[in-house]
Amino acid sequence: MMVSPAGISISFGGTRGSDDDSRPVVARVFGFARDDEERPISHEMVVPAGQTVSQDLPQGMYNVQLTLPSGRILQRNVQINEDSNERYTFFEDFAPGAGFSLQETMGQADRSSLSRALSASGNSSSDEYFKALERASTIDSTTTSPLQSFRKGLRYWRTPAPASPLPAPPVHATMSLLRDPVLDMTQNDPPPSEADAIAPAELLGNGAMWRIASDRVASPDKHVRHWAHVTLPNGRVEVASLPLPWLCAASGTLSQATLLVDPARTDDAATRVAVDDAAMAGLLSFLDRGQANAAGPMLEMLERDDVIERVIRDGQNSLAACAAAYVGLAVYDPYEREIWDARLYDCMMRYPHVPDAAIVHARRAILRPQNSDDNGEAAEALRRACAAGIPYFSAGVPLLQEMLLLLSPDFPDLAPLAARAAQLAARTDLGQAFTVLRYAAPKEDRT
Amino acid sequence: MADPALLFHDPSDRDGTHVLLIGIGDYPWLEDGADYDPALHDDNAMGMGQLAAPATSIRRLADWFLDSQGFDNAERPLASLAMLLSEPTPARYDHPRAKPAARVPRGTVADVEKAVEAWVERASGRRGNALVFAFCGHGLQSGNPVLLCRDYGRSRQNRFKGAIDFEQFRIALSTRQPDQQLLLVDACRTPDAEAELLGQATPGNPLLSIFSLAGRDSAPAQQSVHFATSLYTPAWGRADGATLFNDALLAALTGGGADQTAEWWVTTSRLHSALATYLARISSQEGIVQRPAAQTQDFRICKPERIAVPLYITANEPDIWKEEVWIDAMRGGALAHSFTYKPPAGTGNPGATPCALRLVNPTQRVRDVIYGVSARFAAASRFSATPEEIIAYPPEVTCELRVSKQP
Numbered sequence: 001m002m003v004s005p006a007g008i009s010i011s012f013g014g015t016r017g018s019d020d021d022s023r024p025v026v027a028r029v030f031g032f033a034r035d036d037e038e039r040p041i042s043h044e045m046v047v048p049a050g051q052t053v054s055q056d057l058p059q060g061m062y063n064v065q066l067t068l069p070s071g072r073i074l075q076r077n078v079q080i081n082e083d084s085n086e087r088y089t090f091f092e093d094f095a096p097g098a099g100f101s102l103q104e105t106m107g108q109a110d111r112s113s114l115s116r117a118l119s120a121s122g123n124s125s126s127d128e129y130f131k132a133l134e135r136a137s138t139i140d141s142t143t144t145s146p147l148q149s150f151r152k153g154l155r156y157w158r159t160p161a162p163a164s165p166l167p168a169p170p171v172h173a174t175m176s177l178l179r180d181p182v183l184d185m186t187q188n189d190p191p192p193s194e195a196d197a198i199a200p201a202e203l204l205g206n207g208a209m210w211r212i213a214s215d216r217v218a219s220p221d222k223h224v225r226h227w228a229h230v231t232l233p234n235g236r237v238e239v240a241s242l243p244l245p246w247l248c249a250a251s252g253t254l255s256q257a258t259l260l261v262d263p264a265r266t267d268d269a270a271t272r273v274a275v276d277d278a279a280m281a282g283l284l285s286f287l288d289r290g291q292a293n294a295a296g297p298m299l300e301m302l303e304r305d306d307v308i309e310r311v312i313r314d315g316q317n318s319l320a321a322c323a324a325a326y327v328g329l330a331v332y333d334p335y336e337r338e339i340w341d342a343r344l345y346d347c348m349m350r351y352p353h354v355p356d357a358a359i360v361h362a363r364r365a366i367l368r369p370q371n372s373d374d375n376g377e378a379a380e381a382l383r384r385a386c387a388a389g390i391p392y393f394s395a396g397v398p399l400l401q402e403m404l405l406l407l408s409p410d411f412p413d414l415a416p417l418a419a420r421a422a423q424l425a426a427r428t429d430l431g432q433a434f435t436v437l438r439y440a441a442p443k444e445d446r447t
Numbered sequence: 448m449a450d451p452a453l454l455f456h457d458p459s460d461r462d463g464t465h466v467l468l469i470g471i472g473d474y475p476w477l478e479d480g481a482d483y484d485p486a487l488h489d490d491n492a493m494g495m496g497q498l499a500a501p502a503t504s505i506r507r508l509a510d511w512f513l514d515s516q517g518f519d520n521a522e523r524p525l526a527s528l529a530m531l532l533s534e535p536t537p538a539r540y541d542h543p544r545a546k547p548a549a550r551v552p553r554g555t556v557a558d559v560e561k562a563v564e565a566w567v568e569r570a571s572g573r574r575g576n577a578l579v580f581a582f583c584g585h586g587l588q589s590g591n592p593v594l595l596c597r598d599y600g601r602s603r604q605n606r607f608k609g610a611i612d613f614e615q616f617r618i619a620l621s622t623r624q625p626d627q628q629l630l631l632v633d634a635c636r637t638p639d640a641e642a643e644l645l646g647q648a649t650p651g652n653p654l655l656s657i658f659s660l661a662g663r664d665s666a667p668a669q670q671s672v673h674f675a676t677s678l679y680t681p682a683w684g685r686a687d688g689a690t691l692f693n694d695a696l697l698a699a700l701t702g703g704g705a706d707q708t709a710e711w712w713v714t715t716s717r718l719h720s721a722l723a724t725y726l727a728r729i730s731s732q733e734g735i736v737q738r739p740a741a742q743t744q745d746f747r748i749c750k751p752e753r754i755a756v757p758l759y760i761t762a763n764e765p766d767i768w769k770e771e772v773w774i775d776a777m778r779g780g781a782l783a784h785s786f787t788y789k790p791p792a793g794t795g796n797p798g799a800t801p802c803a804l805r806l807v808n809p810t811q812r813v814r815d816v817i818y819g820v821s822a823r824f825a826a827a828s829r830f831s832a833t834p835e836e837i838i839a840y841p842p843e844v845t846c847e848l849r850v851s852k853q854p
Contacts, residue, residue: 030707030840037814042708061817063838070738071723075844077837267638267679290677293716293743333745369665398614405618406667409659425614426590431678 006080007056009087012047012066023069024049024282025090026297031062031078046282046301052087066090069289102260102272103281103288103433171233172200172208173261173270177217178227178239183390183437185424190237190439193229206233207262214245214254223353225389230271233263235441238271241392243434247317249279249307269429269436279307280320283327287395288433296331299324312343318351319392323433325360326395334367341368348381358385359396362403378403379411386417390424394435397421397428450565452529452552454545455513462575463526465625466512467566470505471533471554471584472498476600476609481535491606493639495595500684501583502534504633504693508581511697513544518700520749523577523627527569529562533584533597554584556596556609556652563616563654567623576625582611583690586634588679591615593651594634607650615653621667622658627746628668629715633675633692635682669744671715673722677740683730691737695725702754702808703842707816711754712747719743721842728843754808756839760820764850767822767830776806777819783807806839820846829853 012025029043035058047053047066057080065075074090174197181191200208210228217226228240238261246255260272277284283302286295302308302324311320325347328340344364347357362381369375382403391397404418429436457463475482478496482488511517512528528545532538533554540549552558570576585595591614598609613632620628660667675682675692684690699721704713719741730737760774772788786804808815821834833849 031838032814032817037817040707061836061838063840063844065840067720070727071720071741072727073720073724073842075840077835077844077846079836290740293719293741293745330743366660367666369660371665375660375665401614402618405615405657406622406660409657410661422590 006059006083007054007085008062008064008078008080009052009054009085010045010047010064010066011050011052011087011089012068013089013091015092024285024298025069026067026294027053028065028067029055029057029062030065031057031060033058033060035059044297046297048278049281054085064088064090067294068092069285069291069294071289071291071294102258103274103284171206171263172203173233173263174231175200175208175210175259175261176229177212177242178229179217180224181227181239183227183239185390185420188439190239191227191229193231206264207260209261210259211256212242212244212259213256217242217244225353228259228271228273230259230261232261232270237439237441238269239437239439240269240271240273241390241435243273243275243319243392246275246277246319248277249302249311249317249320250277268431269438271436272432273434273436277320279305280323284323284433287323287326287393290431292327292330292395295327299327299331308343312347315350318347318354318357321347321351322354322356322360322393322396326356326393329360329363329367334364340364348384352384353388355385355388355391355400356393356396358382358388359391359400359403363399366403366406375407375410379407379414382407382414382417386420390437391435393433394428394430395433397425397435398430401425450529450562450569451550452531452558452562453527453565454509454530454540454542454549454551455525455528456569457524457526459526462523462573462577464518464520464523464577464579465526465566465570466528466579467562467581468505468509468528468530469554469559469562469580469582469584470501470531471582471595471597472501473533473535473553474498474585474595474597474599476598477585482601487603488600491600491603495585497535498584498684499686500688500690500693501633502532502538504583504684504689505530505532505581506540507689507693507697509540509545510542511700512579513542516753518749519752520577520747522747523575526576527566529566531558531562554597556598556611559596559611560652560654567620567655571624574624574626577627577629578620578623578625579629579631580620581631581633582613583633583684583693586613586632586636586682587639588636589639589650592632592634592636592674593639594632608652610651612651612653615651616655617670617672619653619655619657621670622660622663623655623668624663626668628670629748630670630672631696632672633682633690633696635680636674636676636678637681638679669746671718671743671746672741673715673719673743674740675737677738680737683733683735683737691726691729691733692722692739694729695722695739698725698755698757699842700749700751702751702756704748705751705754705841707840709747710750712750714745714747715741715743716745717841718748724842752809754841756806756808756841757843758804758806758818758820758837758839759843759845760804760822760848761845762822762832762848762850764830764852766852767824767832767848767850770828770830771825773823774804775821775823776804777821778815778817783818806844808839816840820848822848822850 010027025047027045027047043055045053059080062078065073067073176193176195176197201211202209226242230238242257244257248255255276258274261270263270283295283298308324311317344361348361351357358381362378365378401421404414404421408415408418427437474480476488477492518525531552531554538551540551570578582594587593594611594613596609600606602608699718703721704718705711706717722739726737726739769790774786776784816839818837818839819834822832824830829852830850835846837846
C-alpha cells in the first residue's frame with residue numbers, strides 16, 4: 001500500500017471576514033519530530049498571494065509562523081499525525097495596521113481594484129475614513145472618552161487645513177504623462193504639465209485609478225523615462241516615476257503600471273504606483289511596505305527559480321533587478337553571496353540610465369570595501385547615479401543621501417551632491433516602493 | 448569633565464555596550480508648558496503639549512539595562528549607561544547599580560550634545576563595542592526625522608534650534624568606531640505642518656560631524672534603527688504609563704525577539720518582527736493603529752537567560768469566559784505556570800477575549816518550548832476542555848482550547 005507523506009498545506013486568507021487574500025507571506029515551520037525531540041526541524045517558504053503551499057513533515061508537533069508584509073507574525077500550533085495532510089488557512093484577526101501598499105492589493109480579480117485599493121487605504125470615499133477621523137478627534141478631546149488616558153500621549157492630531165477640506169461632491173485629480181522631463185533634485189517648482197490629461201480607468205468617490213500600458217510609453221530609445229504628472233484638487237502637484245517598460249517575469253509580457261490617486265491622503269503622497277508581476281509581487285509588496293529586511297525568502301525563491309539571473313543576465317528587466325538588489329542589500333550580510341558583487345556591477349554597467357543600478361552597486365561597495373583606505377569605486381558609482389537622475393525606487397533616495405554624506409569627507413566633490421540628495425529626500429514619499437515627488441501648491445493657491 | 452548624564456560605568460578593558468537614553472516629556476515652550484504663551488508660541492507648538500510617557504518609558508528601559516535579570520550579553524556586557532530626562536522638576540534616578548541619588552540633565556539640545564559627545568568618546572575606545580541610543584519624546588517628519596529636545600520652540604525665530612536632525616546624526620554616528628549601533632526612536636513621525644519645507648534640507652542639530660571612513664577601514668558601522676511608528680504616522684503613549692512601543696520593546700527584549708536559529712539571541716531582525724507583532728496586538732486592543740518601522744542590519748542585541756513568551760488562550764466555546772477558569776501550563780510533566788481567569792463583574796457576555804499567560808523558558812533548552820495547556824472549571828460547571836500540547840515559540844503563541852459542554 002502506498003502511504004502518502006504526512007505534512008501540512010498553508011495559505012493566508014487575509015483579514016478575517018474579508019475577501020482579501022492578496023498578500024504574499026513568508027512561512028516558517030519550527031517543531032519536533034515525535035521520534036527525535038531534541039533536534040528541531042525548521043523550514044522557511046514563500047506563500048504566494050491566494051495560493052497554498054505544502055510541506056512534507058514527519059509526525060510531530062510544529063509551530064507555523066507567517067510573516068506578513070506589514071512585519072507582523074501570525075502563528076499557530078499544528079500536530080502532524082500519520083498520513084495527515086491538513087490545510088491550514090491563517091487569518092489576520094485584527095486590523096491590518098497602519099500604512100497602505102497599493103502593490104499589496106494587486107492581483108485580485110474578484111472585486112473592483114479601485115474599490116479594493118481605496119478600502120485598504122482608508123480613503124475619503126469609504127465610511128472607514130470618516131470613522132477614523134472621528135475616532136482621532138475623539139481621542140484628543142477632553143471629554144470622557146474611553147481613550148482619554150491617551151490624551152497627553154505622544155501623538156497629536158491636526159485637523160485638515162481649511163484650504164483642503166474633504167470635498168463633496170467628488171473632485172478628482174488630473175493626470176498627464178511627462179516624457180523625459182528635466183527634473184532637478186533641487187527644483188522647488190513642479191515641472192509643467194506638457195500633455196493632455198488622460199481619463200482615469202476607474203473612479204470612486206474622490207479616488208481615481210489609471211492603468212498605463214508599457215506600450216503607451218514605448219520608445220525606440222529605451223532610455224527615455226516617463227513620469228505621471230498629477231494635479232490634486234487642492235492645486236498641489238505630485239510627479240510619479242513610472243516603472244515602465246516592465247517585462248513581467250512570470251508571463252514574459254509587458255506589464256502595465258497602476259496609478260492610484262487618493263486626494264484624501266494629505267500626510268503622505270496622494271499618488272501610489274504599482275506594477276503587475278506575479279513573480280515579483282511578493283518581493284515588491286514587502287518593499288512597498290518598507291519591510292525589505294523580511295523579504296529574504298522571497299528573494300531566495302526568485303534566485304532558486306532563476307528569475308534573478310534572467311532579469312539581470314539576460315537584461316530582461318533592469319528595474320526588477322534593482323528591486324531584488326535593494327532587498328538583497330537589506331537581507332544579506334555584505335560578506336555573503338559574492339555573486340551579488342558581479343551582479344550589481346553588471347547592472348550598473350548595463351543600465352547607465354537607471355540611477356538605482358549605480359546606487360545598489362555603491363552600497364555594496366561601501367559595505368564591503370575592496371580597499372581598506374579607499375572608497376573610490378563607490379564614489380564613482382555615486383557620481384554615475386547622480387548623473388542618471390532621480391532613483392526609480394524611493395529606497396534609493398535615502399541611500400543616495402547617506403552614501404554621499406559618508407564619502408564627502410574623502411571626496412569633497414560629493415558634498416554638493418549630498419545637499420541636493422537631501423532636498424530630494426525631503427520631497428520624496430519614502431513610504432512606498434516607487435518614487436513619488438511632492439510639490440507645494442503654487443503660491444497663489446495657498447491660504 | 449565628568450559627564451553629568453552618566454549613571455553607570457564599568458571601566459573594564461573589554462568590549463561592552465554603551466547606552467544613552469533620552470526621555471523628553473516636559474516641554475516648557477509647548478502647550479501647558481511653564482514658559483508657554485499662546486500669543487508667542489502657538490504657531491511653533493502646532494498642537495503639541497506635555498508628555499508623561501517618555502520619562503516612565505526611559506526609566507523602565509534603564510531599569511531593564513541595569514537589572515540583574517535584564518540586559519544579558521556576555522559578548523558585550525553593559526559598559527556604561529547615561530540618561531537625560533525632561534520632567535517638570537529636575538529628575539533623579541535611583542537604582543542599586545546607578546550612581547547614588549543621581550540627578551540627571553534635563554535634555555536641552557545643549558545637554559544632549561554634551562551627553563552624545565561623552566557617550567561616543569567612551570564607546571570609541573574599542574571597535575568591538577556596541578552602542579544603544581534611545582529617544583522618547585515629540586518628533587516629526589520634515590524630510591527626515593526630527594526629534595524635539597526640551598528647548599524646542601524656545602527660539603521663536605528658529606524653532607528647530609532645540610531639535611535633533613536624526614538622519615544626519617545617525618549617518619555621522621555610523622562613521623564612529625563601535626561596530627554595532629542600535630537606535631530606538633519612540634516619537635511621532637507625522638509630517639511638519641509647513642508645506643513650504645517640502646524639498647528643504649532637514650532642520651535640527653546633527654550633534655556630530657561626519658568623519659572620514661578611512662578611520663573605519665572604509666566601511667561604516669552596522670546600524671539597526673527601529674522607529675516606534677511608520678512614516679507619517681503618530682506614536683502613542685499613555686498619560687499614566689509608558690508608551691505602547693516601550694511595552695512592546697521590553698517584551699521583545701526579554702524574549703519575544705529571541706530565535707532558536709540564532710541560539711536564542713535577540714537579533715535586530717527578530718526584534719523588528721516581535722515589535723510589529725506586539726504593537727499590532729497592543730494598538731488594536733486600544734482601538735488605535737501603530738505599526739513600527741525599521742532599517743536593520745542584522746546583529747545580536749542580547750541573550751535573555753529566561754525567554755518569556757505571551758500565551759493567548761481562546762476557546763471554541765466563548766461562554767467559558769463567563770465563568771472562573773483555571774489555566775495550567777505544564778512543562779516536562781510539571782506545572783510551570785498557572786493563571787486564574789475571573790469574569791469581569793457586572794458585565795454580560797465578555798465575548799471571546801483571550802486571556803494571557805506569560806510562559807518563561809528558563810533554560811534555553813529547545814525541548815523546554817513544549818507545553819501542555821489545560822483548563823479546569825468549577826465543579827458545577829458544564830464545561831470541560833481537552834488538554835492541548837503547544838510550542839511556545841517567540842514572539843507570541845495562541846492556543847485554542849477545545850471545550851465541550853454537557854447538556
